Amino acid sequence: MWKNYLKTSFRNLLRHKGYTLINILGLTSGIAVSIFILLWILDEVSYDRFFANGDRIYSVMVNAKMPDESISTHPVPPARMKEVLVAEIPEIEAAARYSFETELLVKNEVEGFQETGIYADSAFFEVFSFPFSKGNLGDLNSIVISEELASKLFPKENPIGKSVNLNQKQDLTVAGVFENAPANSTLQFDFVVPFEQYLAENPWMQNWRAGGSRTAVLLRENSQIPNQKIAGLIQNNCSECENVPFLFPYQKLRLHGEFENGMNVGGRIQQVYLFGAVALLILLMACINFINLATARSGTRGREVGVRKSFGAGRSELIIQFILESVLLSWFALIFAVLLVQLLLPIFNQVTEKSVSLNLANPVFLLGILSITLLTGVLSGSYPALVLSGFNPIKVLNGESRSMLSGSGVRKVLVVVQFATSAILVVGSIAVYQQITYISERNLGFDKENILVVDQNEGIVKNYAGIKNDLLQLAGVNNIAFGGNSIFSVPITTSDPIWPGKPEQSSINFKIYRCDEAFIPTLNIPLSAGRNFTGTQDASNYIINKKAAEAMGLDPEQVIGTELEMWHGKGQIVGLTEDFHNDNLRSDIEPMIFMFSENLGSHYFIKVSGQNPMAATVDQIGTVFKKHNPDYPFEYSFLEEVFDQEYRSEQVIGKLALAFTIVAILISGLGLFGLASFTAERRTKEIGIRKVLGASAGSLSLLLCGDFAILVCTSLAIGFPLAWYFVEQFLSGFTYHAEIRWTLFGLTALLMFGLTFASVGYHTLKAAWTNPVNSLQNEG
Template sequence: MWKNYLKTSFRNLLRHKGYTLINLLGLSSGMAVSIFILLWILDEVSYDRFWANSDRIHSVMIHSEMPDGSLSSHPVPTASLKDVLLDEIPEIEAAARYSFETDLLVKNGQEGFNETGIFADPAFFEVFQLPFSKGNPGDLNTIVLSEELAAKLFPQGNPVGKTVSLNQNHVLTVAGVFENLPTNSSLQFDFIAPFELYLRENPWMENWQAGGSRTAVLLRENSQLPNAKLSGLIQANCSECSSTAFLYPYAKLRLEGRFENGVNAGGRIEQVYLFGFVALLILVMACINFINLATARSGTRGREVGIRKSIGAQRGELVLQFVMESMLLSWIALLFAVLLVQLLLPFFNEVTQKSVDLDLTNPSFLIGTLSITLMTGLLSGSYPAFVLSGFNPMRVLKGDSRAMLSGSSLRRVLVVAQFATSAILVVGSIAIYQQIRYIGERNLGFEKENILVVDQNEGIVRTYAGIKNDLLQLPGVENIAFGGNSIFSVPITSPDPVWPGKPQESTVNFKIFRCDEGFLPTLGIPLAEGRNFLGVQDGANYIINKKAAEVMGLDPETAVGTPLEMWQGKGQIVGVTEDFHNDNLRLGIEPMVFMYSQNVGSYYFIKVSEQSPMTATIAQIQSVFKKHNPDYPFEFSFLEEVFDREYQNEQVIGRLALAFTCIAVLISGLGLFGLASFTAAQRTKEIGIRKVLGASAGSLSLLLCGDFAILVLASLAIGFPVAWYFVGEFLEGFTYHTEIRWTLYLLTAMLMLGLTLLSVGYHTLKAAWTNPVDSLQNEG
């Protein structure tokens, strides 16, 4: 029986090659999108779950009370909390402090590399259980290297027992080599040095009101989450502290680690849900094509059903036959989809900044792909199977066309649903693209073009005066400056600035940015009042932006000279800058205080002349750095690249949305093309009669296209309000955003109608040009 069903299904698919090709293109495109999204989702949810005992690893988080009473949550507890956790919480088996990733010079003899690493407690290896290929974790005076870094430093042999210098401050013995971390690790580093070295250089981290490092714990097996016991630990050791500690699963931190006012508010998991929903939508659209074409072809399959029933076939057997046919088509479509995914995978990885591969041995991938295929086959075939198998054999064999040509209302509903979904995706993807372009073109209030950003290191700090002097002698260099952190999203905020008349209950947080006297002119930040820093004599003086003057209750024009006290002591405001964007454009312009510094921070900024040849100027800059700083490799990026990375997530979403929208529109067009061919065939006699009565080819084409155009207009009437709502929700996430004009909806409508004319036009013209004598002679 099964063999007969399979053979019959193959014959039906081969007999109607055009119908089969249209369905294959639609189903394989939809399944390819679903597989791409499945790969992306599997990669996202796999982050940090590869660690042994990942379900028992938790990050120590802090709820810090802000001046206005709200809570700010972050994974940066005081370094002193670790020992208290081990002493007071029996559910904790091990606890380890570790620093944020930092780039330091790792040198073996004459060969040195600027590598990313962390400082960590010995217990780090118990919590995370890094697999070692050589040696072991070691002790206080040792370092462990990744296989990649070990091969770079010691290409000729085993590095265990040999010494390396770290940042030219510490000579450490290599105790072991650990396997390279996978790409789905939130932590990415190539060496681990002792945390005690880090603590010696940053003793302030042991203050109970300070942070600066992270802590992870390993809970004992079968133990409950002891957050109730953690809530009072900080206050018990620090009467001035108002923060509370809690544990949060480490493996969930990347996807679900966003907190708002102390309550978990999701995170990147929202993107996982969004793209999962998009995959389902596109897959359903592909299945709609199959349903529409199958029910439209009911007239050609009706006599087959009638004959089968008349010789004793049961309805269940017919349902099974038609479902088998759709399942066979789904498996064939899966093969094409897998080939398409393999072909486009490099492009997909480039767009998403990932390195996923098509691992056919991954159980999760196989289960997901099998589920997609089965769902496609069942969803596509179930309704047509029940419709076709329900035909009355007597009426069908007598030629009653009304008994066969059923489901037209459903087909109209499905076409409307398809094009409404396509309209939503088109409007949404264009809106995302316009917002990304708006971000890239918006005047930020400072210059970001032709500026090189060089990470600070010990060698630069020691020789900065000489480097700066030599760089300014180069004809292509206009200025050089020091600045701490990224100017696009200043991470340091504080309520500490004190000025005359500051309310006792003030809840204002200020962005704090350390820089030297070259920073404002290098980035072209204009001063509205006062002057720039002059040098070390301004060590206790401050520059603010207009927004800061506003929240302080000062007039920007008279704010210069106002006393201001901050971390560097009592001083005064010497300048007021124009407002500029100092955070992600999702947020507004924040009040900001500039503090003078020559070396406390992260970056050096070099302004290069637009008229100078960039390649030659960079080579000259590199020679200056190598002259004063020969041990460190010269590494830089452009400030524009730093800006682009700030909005990388939005760019990825935009590119994916555009790609998926194009495929959704293609699927809709394919369905309309196939449906138009059968509609034209069904109305052949009507067209012949109209031509005999004098109708022109043009009027007949408009008649047939008009039916589909009405459906498309109905879909736009449904899709546009939905798109307007979701686009508005997306843009509300940005304080500064583009304006979506009515022309976007007009262009989308024209695109949808144009696609309809292209899909339907060929068949309508072909039918309209057919000799009416031939159509009337072939009535049956």
Template structure:
């Protein structure tokens, strides 16, 4: 019996080649989309899930109440990890962690005649006991036990020493100022680790080299803990909530609380709202999961419509089977079996398409995805996808075809009832509602990303180069600046701590006359050099930039407009404020500029002058079109003044773009999936147009005999479908507005959703739908009415 069903299904496929191709291709595209998203979603969920102690790993975050606001973040005190481990018995391990170099920069290592830049962190001695980064050589509890110890990756060991075994016990020079001993070699980190680094240095050295760490009012490092297996996280969280007040006095103007977040959850849930964890990358995971489901549903709806459109050709077969004794359940089984067979063929094509598209998909998403053919679970999921898709796509056609009355079929042919017609129309409306939703979403995301890229940030990020201050450039900065200033094509040179797009340091220790003693305001703080305003092309709202002509500028401050408003001075220039214990005069107010991503509002900013600051970024403003020549000259200067360090640089606009990597991925993927959705939907619309034209053959013939023109008939048939598309607009537009307006709330600076975005989406959809149905409509209208009336 099953063999016979298979033969019938195969013959039906071969006999109706055009419909079979559209059915199979539509399903293949939907399945391809689902498989790609499934791989991406699975990879997102797998990040940081490989740690064997993951159920007990937590990251500390701080909740700060000040200035009438509640903020939260992962920056903590430098000594917090060690003190928590000493005083909280429920903790098995604890480790602080911080970058070894400024954001966007790397550390320089030298061994023998090899010099290279690597990325890494400082971490506590418990680090390798907590996290499952396998050690190829060395012991976890001893790897970071001394200030001169360093653990390196397999890649770094191979690069400098040939292999892991040869690296142990060897000396490697760090930043040309300190010799370190390789105490451990860990395996290269997996792609699904949110931390990516080539080395880890001891936290003992970090505390030794950073005196500010011992001040409990300063924050920067991250703090990770591992609870004992019998510990209750909620009780531990309550216990440590006010822990830092064991080390500093309470301030009536502010309050700081500690809280816990499961470390494996952090990657997907890293956004905060009103001091609470609220979303993050998980929103994109949910979004694309829905896109995968909806796209596959659209493809299944295609199958239903196209299968129903062919029902006239199968009606006599069904009628004959019923006459000779076939029961309805066997007919349903046959047609669902055919759907599963089609799905099987489609999924084979889908896998081929996925293999072809994966390199491009990985390039867009920044992933290293591959089809896991070696994992049995993959085949189980694939089998489940085939069955579910086959049942979803084949259920309605099977029920519809198996319900036919054989007497009616042989007497007058197949006639769809009102319920069947209504159901098919609902399916088309549903298809196009989803398609319009995706198109509107694509437009809004594209516009927001374009807004981000083109928005005036308050400074000119074009033709601005960053060079890290490292090695001998610390002491040779003034020489470098003088030499660089004489290079043709260089307009200005300055410096600052960190970089203009990442000012992470904040302070609450800003005081001014008339300030409420019960009020604490958080200021972003910057340390800059001469010509900073000029080099960045900032605009002054009042006052002036730091200048060598005024020796008093060493104790002066420049603030931004937001800071001036927060302080409340009518004319801030010339007024005195105090930063910690250092009073100074405000010499300038710079117009607000964005020094973080547009996800965040502009904070109050205060800047002081320090030409001798020992780390950070040199800022170089270049004439347009001279970048290549300038970089050649800068490399020569750096090799002369800083021979032990490879020349490193980055462009301001590229660093800025990296702030929106996730959004750029979403923008590209949304465009791709929106195109797929509308294309698959149009295949379904083509099927319905074919079915409708076949159903109304006699009507069309009568209308032509009575004088209806081709244009009249084509317009009549097309108009019915355009009504369905119009209903889809009515449903999709408000849903699209709600979804995209919610997404835009993630940005402090955003576009407005305007009427023309919906108009563009609607016009594009109508045009595509009209082109799709016009072929069948015109074909039906051109048929000879004699042939049409013979169908009786």
């Protein structure tokens, strides 16, 4: 029986090649997009799932009360909290402190490499099960390295017991070699140094009010999360502290690590949900194509149903037959989709900055694509099967199939759904593109063009005077400056500044940025009053922005000369800058204080003229650095690239949204093309009569296009309000964003109508140009 079903299905698919081709193209596109999204989702949810006791690892988070009474959540508890956790919370089996990843020079006797590493407690490898391939943790003067770093430093030797120099400061003994961190680990490092050294270099971390490092704990088996016991640990040891710690599952940090006002609000998981929904929508659109084309052909297949029923075929057998045809089409589409995915996978990885692969041996992935294919086939074929199998054989054989239920009303609804979905995707992708363009073109209040950023290292610090002198001799270099962390998102904040009239209970937070006298002119930050730093004589003087003056309640016209006390001691405000963006554009401009420093920071900023060839100028700069700093590789980035990196997530979403929108439009166009073909064929006699009566080809084309134009108008009326809502939600995440203009919807409407007239117009003009005599003769 099943053999007969398959044979009949193959014959029907081959008999209607155009119909089969349209459906396979649509289903292939939908399944291919679903496979890409499934690969992306599987990669996202796999992060940090490889740890042996992953479900018992928790990150220590802190809720900090801000001046405006809001709560800021961050993963940097006091370093001293670790001992208290282990001593006072019995549910905790182990706790480990570890620093943020840092790049340092790791050198053997001959060669050095700039590598990423961390400082961590001895319990780090107990909490996080990164396995050792050789040796183990050592004493305070030891280091453990990854297999990859071991192969660089000691390619032909056993690294255990060998000596390496770290950052030109100290010699350490290699005590162990651990396996490379998997690609799906949020922690990426190539060496680990004892945390005690980090504390020695940063004694301020011993203060209960200070953060600076992370802490993770391993709970005992079957233990409850002891957040109530942990909540008061900071305040119990620091009476003036208001921060409240809590535990959060480590495995959820990547996807669910976003907090607002102390409450978990998701994070990257929203992207997972978004792309999952897009996959379902595009699959649904491909299914709609199949349903529309199948019901449109109901008159053509009506006689087949009548004959088979007259020979005793039951309705259930016909339903199985039609669903089997749909499933068979889906399997063919799956084969082409897998080939298409394999072909486009390198481009996909480049856009998403991932390294996913099409692993058909992965049972989860294989089950996923098989389920998608089977679901698509059954969903596509169910409604047409129910419609066609319900035909009355007597009426069908008497030629009354067209007067029976053919699903025209349902088809109209499905076309509206399909085009409304396409309109939402088009509006959304254009809106994301406009926001990315807005970000890249917005005036930040300083120059970011033609500026090289070089990370600080010990070699540059020791030889900075010679490096700066030689660089300024180059024709392509205008200036070189020293500064702190990223100027686009200044991380250091404090409520410590003291100024005349400061309220006793004031807890206003100021961003702090350390820099030398060359920084402000190098980035061309406008001064509205006062002067720039002039050198070390300004070591205890300060420059503030207008937001800071406003926060202090100072008159901008009289702020110069006002006393200000900070970490460098008592000094004066010597300069006032215009406000410029010192945080992500999702946030407002914050009050900011510049402190003079020649080495407390992390970056050097080199302004190049742009008049000379950039590649040649960069080569000359690299030569200067190698001359004075030969042990370190010359590594740099452009400030514009650093800025773009702040918005990589939005850029990836924009590119993927554009790609998915193109696929959605392709599927809609294919469905409309096929549906227009059957509509024109069904109205052949009407077209012939109208042409005999004098109707022109153009008027006939407009007549048939009008029916579809009404459907498009309806879909836009439904899709545009939904699209506006989704775009509004996306843009509301940015304090500074592009405006939603009517042109966004106008462009989408033009695209939808253009697609409609192109698809329908071809068939209507073809029918209109056909000799009416032939049309009237062939129409039975």
